[in-house]
Amino acid sequence: MFTTNFVRVIKWGWVAFWRNSWVSFATLIIVVITLFTLTGLLILKQVENKVVANLREKVDISVYFEQNTPEEEILKVQSDLGELDGVKNIEYISKETALEDFKKRHQDNPILLESLEEIEENPLQASLNIKATLASQYEAIAKFLEREEYKPLVAKINYWQNQEIINKLFSITEGINRAGIIFSVVLLAITLLVTLNTVRLAIYSQREEIEIMRLVGASNWYISGPFLMQGILIGIFSALITIGISWGILSYFSPGLSGFFPGINVFAYFQSNIFSIFLLELGVGIILGVLSSFIAIRRYLKI
């Protein structure tokens, strides 16, 4: 008996989905917009993460050592710094490496290279490039390097010159993060409300049918089952349509976006995560369809 009714509910849900094609189509479009917004936000978050990471990568402080500082002393400082909290990475650049880098950077400037040859000795200083996890930690690192024991070794710390820029950069990245979250929440809330209202209107247009079924003596489950089934179908079809549209749009726009944000390939990200994105869309689509249908139909089922 239960199986027979279950099969009938699925059948009538399927039949009603196609016979109420305009209503189904309208609801489908709204859910596709919601899922597309969700996918867009996901991709946007990815872009934002990359941009923020790129910006953060560019922030560091360098400590330059006096010309005659032995390498062991510098490595000792590096090891001391490594024990500090919040230090993410320390790169040692010896005098020789600094010179090589300098030459490479200025290989198109023969006058500068010739002047360097004339000096006959390496004028560049060994340095440590330090990256911290948080912007607020750079000051502590700089102060650590100003300790008495390091004073004879340290020639310059570039943090104090760059302090304002570093802080601004980090406040910008934090701002981007916060704005991203607020934007996502607001946009999702709007699309969810629109979806809920669309489904409510769709069911409202069929309220007389619900009343007829009640009069014939159909149970609440038998009345609401096909509507919930339609919600599931809308979720499934919406997820399929959204993933298809996203594929098309991202493959088209991704190269342009990569030109704008170097190192960011949203299409590659989409392709490598397509299965989990589809599952997310499917889950959200079905939950949205079923939940909206359930909320909308509940008021007509009061006996």
Place this chain on the structure above:
Amino acid sequence: MIQFDNISKIYPRNSIALKNVSLRIKPKEFISVVGRSGAGKSTLLKLLLAEEKPTEGRVLFKNHDVHKLKGKELLLVRRKIGAVFQDFKLLPTKTVYENIALAFEVKGRTNQEIKEDVPQVLELVNLRDKADNFPAELSGGEKQKVTLARAIAQQPEIIVADEPTGNLDFINTWDIVNLLVKINQIGHAVLLATHDREIVNALNKRVITLEKGQIIKDEKNGKYTL
């Protein structure tokens, strides 16, 4: 079988639809409820279908107060009452066959039983060739026959018909009335609300006359006297 026990129904703004109505309906009885518009005919029927709640009194169906029933018990009572309305109330997205099959489905009949029984019911209302049509493709008379067929498919104890001929022409009106008589002869009680004098007088059955929400006449072989 059915008992309206001192029923009153007052809508908001003190609009009195029924006042102290008491009435008994026996099995297999054919009753016409007559009265002018607003006399309370439809309200009486809605109270039996538990679509409305009485302000006072109770409606008993086989000794069960229908307004105290909840959930499955109420569904079981509704399945024993076939309803026919002036505006047909057919499901527009289901075919004629499916509309009738619905009544069998909610009763838990098997697909095989439905396949056998729906054509028989369609035969009874002479609409076998319209099985695959949707309601929008039918005439008013045909729609009302489908509604009747669906009510019959419920195998009800009583058929409640609220102005079933209100939207029909002369020929279809009599087709429907004859069907109601036929259904009654099979053994179902019929409660017909109408203001069609000719029908009531031709039937020569029990007539209950309502005026301003009160029963002013209840005659065994009554006539339309308003």
